[in-house]
Amino acid sequence: MDCLFCSIAAGEIPAKTVYEDDLVMAFHDIAPAAPVHILLIPKPHIPSAAALTERDGDLVGHIFAVIARLAKEYELEEGFRVVSNVGALAGQSVPHLHFHLLSGRALAWPPG
Ligand code: 5GP
Ligand code: ZN
Numbered sequence: 001m002d003c004l005f006c007s008i009a010a011g012e013i014p015a016k017t018v019y020e021d022d023l024v025m026a027f028h029d030i031a032p033a034a035p036v037h038i039l040l041i042p043k044p045h046i047p048s049a050a051a052l053t054e055r056d057g058d059l060v061g062h063i064f065a066v067i068a069r070l071a072k073e074y075e076l077e078e079g080f081r082v083v084s085n086v087g088a089l090a091g092q093s094v095p096h097l098h099f100h101l102l103s104g105r106a107l108a109w110p111p112g
Contacts, residue, residue, distance in 0.1 A: 005096035035104025
């Protein structure tokens with residue numbers, strides 16, 4: 001399948017990886033929107049959060065455990081945001097589930 005994040009997960013396209021195991025990968029966003037901007041993806045192809053089911057509970061729980069671990073590693077105790085854009089209206093540009101971990105500056109709310 002021709003999917004950018006599947007290619008990154010397979011090591012076919014390089015990324016600045018900060019964490020990897022059998023199930024997930026975390027790497028720096030190529031166009032950071034904040035001083036810390038890390039993307040977390042499941043290695044299996046899932047199009048977006050809209051495709052998740054109860055069966056993905058362990059996988060999503062694992063991704064959030066990795067986020068918590070990275071937040072400690074990057075000393076983000078002042079705060080951070082986790083975002084997953086779903087669909088065109090939310091601006092999803094890569095159709096493979098991913099979570100943005102954003103930090104290092106004040107983040108406005110509500111988002112634009
Ligand atoms: P979305 O817009 O789908 O929520 O997020 C996709 C993100 O992937 C964007 O923040 C974009 O900068 C990032 N991105 C797109 N292509 C690449 C790439 O080739 N490498 C990396 N590391 N990030 C990418
Ligand atoms: Zn994919």
